[in-house]
Amino acid sequence: MSSIVVANSLSKQYGKVNALCSLSFEVNEGEIYGIIGPDGAGKTSLFRILTTLLLPDGGNATVDGLDVVRHYREIRRRIGYMPGRFSLYPDLSVEENLQFFASIFGTTIEANYHLVADIYRQIERFSTRKAGALSGGMKQKLALSCALIHAPRVLFLDEPTTGVDPVSRKEFWEMLQKLRTEHGITILVSTPYMDEAAWCDRIALIQNGRFMQEDTPAGIVKSYKPVLWSVKSRQMHELLHDLRRFNMVKTAFSFGETYHITLSDGLSIPQLKGHLETCGHEQVEITPIAPSIEDCFMELMNQTL
Amino acid sequence: MKQFLTFVRKEFFHIFRDSRTMLILLVMPVVLTLLFGYAVTTEVKDSRVAVVDFSKDELTRRITDRLATHSYFTLCAAYENVSAAEKAFLRGEIDMVIVFPTGFAADFHHGGNTSVQLLIDGSEPNQASVRTGYTEKVMASFMQELHSGKPMSTSMQIIPEVRMLYNPQLKSEYNFVPGVIGLILMLICALMSSVSIVKEKETGTMEILLASPLPPIIIILAKLVPYFVIACTNIATILMLSYFLMGVPMAGSLFCFLGISLVYILACLSLGLLISTLVSTQLAAMLLSLLLIVPSLYFSGLAFPLESMPTALQNISSIVPARWYVSAARKLMIQGVEARHVIRELGVLTLMTFMLITISLSLFKKRLE
Amino acid sequence: MSEYAIVAEGLTKTFGTFTATDHITFEVRKGEIFGFLGANGAGKTTAMRMLCGLSRPSEGRATVAGFDVEREAEQVKRNIGYMSQKFSLYDDLTVEENLRLFGGIYGMTSADIKHKANHLLSNLGLTDLRKAMVGRLPLGWKQKLAFSLSIFHNPKIVFLDEPTGGVDPVTRRQFWELIYEAADRGITVFVTTHYMDEAEYCDRVSIMVDGKIEALDTPSQLKKNFSVGTMYEVFYALARKAKRGAG
Numbered sequence: 001m002s003s004i005v006v007a008n009s010l011s012k013q014y015g016k017v018n019a020l021c022s023l024s025f026e027v028n029e030g031e032i033y034g035i036i037g038p039d040g041a042g043k044t045s046l047f048r049i050l051t052t053l054l055l056p057d058g059g060n061a062t063v064d065g066l067d068v069v070r071h072y073r074e075i076r077r078r079i080g081y082m083p084g085r086f087s088l089y090p091d092l093s094v095e096e097n098l099q100f101f102a103s104i105f106g107t108t109i110e111a112n113y114h115l116v117a118d119i120y121r122q123i124e125r126f127s128t129r130k131a132g133a134l135s136g137g138m139k140q141k142l143a144l145s146c147a148l149i150h151a152p153r154v155l156f157l158d159e160p161t162t163g164v165d166p167v168s169r170k171e172f173w174e175m176l177q178k179l180r181t182e183h184g185i186t187i188l189v190s191t192p193y194m195d196e197a198a199w200c201d202r203i204a205l206i207q208n209g210r211f212m213q214e215d216t217p218a219g220i221v222k223s224y225k226p227v228l229w230s231v232k233s234r235q236m237h238e239l240l241h242d243l244r245r246f247n248m249v250k251t252a253f254s255f256g257e258t259y260h261i262t263l264s265d266g267l268s269i270p271q272l273k274g275h276l277e278t279c280g281h282e283q284v285e286i287t288p289i290a291p292s293i294e295d296c297f298m299e300l301m302n303q304t305l
Numbered sequence: 306m307k308q309f310l311t312f313v314r315k316e317f318f319h320i321f322r323d324s325r326t327m328l329i330l331l332v333m334p335v336v337l338t339l340l341f342g343y344a345v346t347t348e349v350k351d352s353r354v355a356v357v358d359f360s361k362d363e364l365t366r367r368i369t370d371r372l373a374t375h376s377y378f379t380l381c382a383a384y385e386n387v388s389a390a391e392k393a394f395l396r397g398e399i400d401m402v403i404v405f406p407t408g409f410a411a412d413f414h415h416g417g418n419t420s421v422q423l424l425i426d427g428s429e430p431n432q433a434s435v436r437t438g439y440t441e442k443v444m445a446s447f448m449q450e451l452h453s454g455k456p457m458s459t460s461m462q463i464i465p466e467v468r469m470l471y472n473p474q475l476k477s478e479y480n481f482v483p484g485v486i487g488l489i490l491m492l493i494c495a496l497m498s499s500v501s502i503v504k505e506k507e508t509g510t511m512e513i514l515l516a517s518p519l520p521p522i523i524i525i526l527a528k529l530v531p532y533f534v535i536a537c538t539n540i541a542t543i544l545m546l547s548y549f550l551m552g553v554p555m556a557g558s559l560f561c562f563l564g565i566s567l568v569y570i571l572a573c574l575s576l577g578l579l580i581s582t583l584v585s586t587q588l589a590a591m592l593l594s595l596l597l598i599v600p601s602l603y604f605s606g607l608a609f610p611l612e613s614m615p616t617a618l619q620n621i622s623s624i625v626p627a628r629w630y631v632s633a634a635r636k637l638m639i640q641g642v643e644a645r646h647v648i649r650e651l652g653v654l655t656l657m658t659f660m661l662i663t664i665s666l667s668l669f670k671k672r673l674e
Numbered sequence: 675m676s677e678y679a680i681v682a683e684g685l686t687k688t689f690g691t692f693t694a695t696d697h698i699t700f701e702v703r704k705g706e707i708f709g710f711l712g713a714n715g716a717g718k719t720t721a722m723r724m725l726c727g728l729s730r731p732s733e734g735r736a737t738v739a740g741f742d743v744e745r746e747a748e749q750v751k752r753n754i755g756y757m758s759q760k761f762s763l764y765d766d767l768t769v770e771e772n773l774r775l776f777g778g779i780y781g782m783t784s785a786d787i788k789h790k791a792n793h794l795l796s797n798l799g800l801t802d803l804r805k806a807m808v809g810r811l812p813l814g815w816k817q818k819l820a821f822s823l824s825i826f827h828n829p830k831i832v833f834l835d836e837p838t839g840g841v842d843p844v845t846r847r848q849f850w851e852l853i854y855e856a857a858d859r860g861i862t863v864f865v866t867t868h869y870m871d872e873a874e875y876c877d878r879v880s881i882m883v884d885g886k887i888e889a890l891d892t893p894s895q896l897k898k899n900f901s902v903g904t905m906y907e908v909f910y911a912l913a914r915k916a917k918r919g920a921g
Contacts, residue, residue: 037842038814038841038842038845039813039841040812048512048673052516052672053512053673054672054673072671076515077518083513086509087510087512087513092319096318100311101513101517104311104514104517104519105517106307106308135714135715137715162840163759164714165909166868166909166910167910167913167914167916168713192839192840192841193869237854256870256904257893257894301843
């Protein structure tokens with residue numbers, strides 16, 4: 001497998017703020033590579049450097065073997081880019097938008113229709129509607145079609161699912177999977193939603209301009225060191241306070257209807273249960289649980305603090 | 306080339322689909338022309354007139370009465386000497402002074418040829434000329450009456466000698482046409498074009514355009530082409546409106562006029578481009594353009610006559626492209642001079658355009674920062 | 675006084691032929707944390723605007739803090755707090771200036787503002803940053819500060835529109851702890867979110883589909899009704915039936 005995107009100690013500063021601190025990674029051809037982290041972690045800066053829109057302050061990167069600084073013109077021909085905000089022309093119709101983006105890449109809708117067909121067909125019946133009047137989900141599909149219409153080698157999607165509901169997000173990821181398996185397009189995608197890691201082949205967890213870890217989602221979960229327990233009782237609200245007050249509990253975070261906790265060495269589960277029951281908790285349930293990417297992310301944040 | 310044309314077509318879509326933009330681009334030039342044109346041809350009522358009568362004879366009294374009863378004039382005062390009248394002028398109490406020289410009636414009856422002096426505020430050339438016209442008409446009809454029944458001797462007449470205060474040359478009332486064109490082109494080529502470029506930055510579409518293989522110069526050219534076309538349409542519209550509807554002549558060469566207009570359009574477009582490279586929001590682009598448009602309004606002669614400005618201000622005005630254009634356009638259109646008399650203006654404008662294009666292209670970024 | 679902070683009866687908003695919010699009826703109890711879920715375009719924002727007195731219902735009625743949202747919009751606004759992910763604070767004002775501004779808007783006295791501001795800042799650990807421009811704060815802190823500000827004037831109800839979007843997982847949880855504190859003080863919390871784990875933190879949750887409320891209950895009851903293990907599955911089962919917007 002060859003690397004289609006290679007970054008070597010990329011750095012970027014804005015004034016005194018380090019947006020990116022010496023990032024190095026490689027993306028293999030034909031994989032979905034997720035860059036996962038909160039807003040302000042440096043995702044957009046990274047994408048802009050790789051799409052030749054920003055100059056790095058240090059390090060270098062290549063896309064499809066071309067240097068992002070020196071060969072920016074050629075790279076721009078080979079990539080598709082979907083920035084974070086809705087970036088289409090709201091006063092042009094659906095079809096006019098697609099046509100426009102096809103023609104600025106010197107191609108036509110017909111030439112690459114097979115690539116976008118699955119996605120575009122879902123909005124085709126609105127082809128004369130102004131893009132500004134589309135619903136969020138439809139805008140997203142149009143934007144993806146526009147980024148794909150010139151058959152790019154690599155697709156850069158910067159937070160395509162931010163602010164999108166879980167159902168539409170799932171649909172969107174299914175579209176991406178299809179693009180990868182059926183057309184072999186390499187996809188770099190950034191997201192603040194940790195649960196979307198599952199859709200990626202490999203992911204990087206980014207925080208404060210640094211990759212805290214980079215691996216397959218399973219690999220990241222595997223390397224999670226502590227033993228994680230899920231706790232619940234009838235008095236959920238008080239439970240969190242009691243867990244935090246107990247000095248043998250290392251971390252306690254709410255996770256849906258339970259709390260995920262890690263314990264100091266030497267504390268057994270019956271001991272913890274006993275402690276909680278003396279605090280007045282009833283129906284205490286403590287079960288071992290496999291960590292999610294979000295657990296891993298928080299553990300890594302904890303380590304880097 | 307096809308990429309370029311699609312882009313231009315897209316720009317026209319943006320323009321045609323926004324009714325406010327359309328209003329500014331196509332309707333406003335017409336409205337402005339009509340507005341200024343109407344201001345020229347309109348009646349000037351209630352002119353306040355003062356009389357300085359050195360003759361005090363029957364004839365001067367009759368003429369004064371005639372003016373006083375005329376619906377367009379109001380007789381305000383009589384002064385003993387001209388300097389007193391001029392002071393009233395300065396205080397803004399009167400609009401016009403009629404001075405009858407000593408022995409007016411005697412001169413008239415004996416020589417048959419006499420003159421009155423009109424002092425008029427020339428800082429409003431349009432009104433001044435209308436007032437002169439009215440006075441002339443009053444004099445003429447008075448003469449007619451005086452001679453009613455008798456054969457009129459051609460040698461017997463009263464000649465008003467007009468002395469303009471503040472604006473002695475009294476530039477033609479048609480000055481507004483070059484002024485309006487100068488202003489409109491600045492508005493469309495600098496303001497509207499810079500806003501349209503910056504809009505792509507603000508909405509994020511510039512990010513996609515820059516990440517595409519389109520050369521940045523093509524993006525810029527394609528964005529400017531529609532404004533160039535619209536600017537040309539506007540010149541044609543304004544010229545036709547003023548020629549056919551308001552009878553404004555084209556005294557000089559139309560060809561030269563269009564030539565210098567073209568250079569001016571390019572200057573304005575490059576200004577627009579420069580603005581768009583300096584700012585990143587539409588609001589900032591608009592404010593910066595206004596900073597340029599306000600002086601243009603001043604130096605286009607629409608608000609004040611250039612000639613009555615202090616020298617210092619006139620010197621400052623030399624860095625405003627509109628000033629050079631309006632000056633050349635006036636010479637060509639109204640004074641009807643030959644092309645060689647506007648060489649200086651043409652030279653300055655060409656130099657400005659060249660500099661602006663160089664600066665803005667060197668500032669234009671092929672990346673986001 | 676009724677036991678409800680919010681009562682909506684047949685609340686409807688139409689735009690031309692499009693019914694954005696379609697006869698929704700529900701109550702929110704005082705002191706409750708009420709999750710208001712729905713797919714994009716389901717009509718959540720429109721409903722929220724009507725409840726905040728910003729938009730007139732086309733049909734039906736609603737009371738918020740006992741005031742009619744249509745006839746007594748001013749009183750409604752005085753008794754609610756509002757925070758959204760998009761707009762919350764002025765980036766070009768300092769932390770302190772923002773506090774003073776919002777306190778002033780709600781007619782608090784200077785002494786009151788000063789006292790509460792000190793308390794709020796020490797609570798958030800922001801005392802040292804009181805003179806810092808809000809624009810320079812990390813997103814997580816900004817969101818926590820924005821929330822604290824939205825309840826600064828002690829409103830009866832606070833409306834939160836996707837308050838945790840894009841925030842890191844640790845801060846997201848700290849944010850919810852702030853929500854719990856507010857609820858403990860008796861403030862009713864009305865919150866929208868796209869994080870389904872956050873739906874579990876609510877006392878009750880409603881799910882809107884195509885302008886209508888399709889489900890409303892406690893998270894555990896909803897999961898039982900749909901025989902599924904997570905709120906995500908409940909949401910998915912309902913929202914994928916949506917005809918609108920998915921296109």
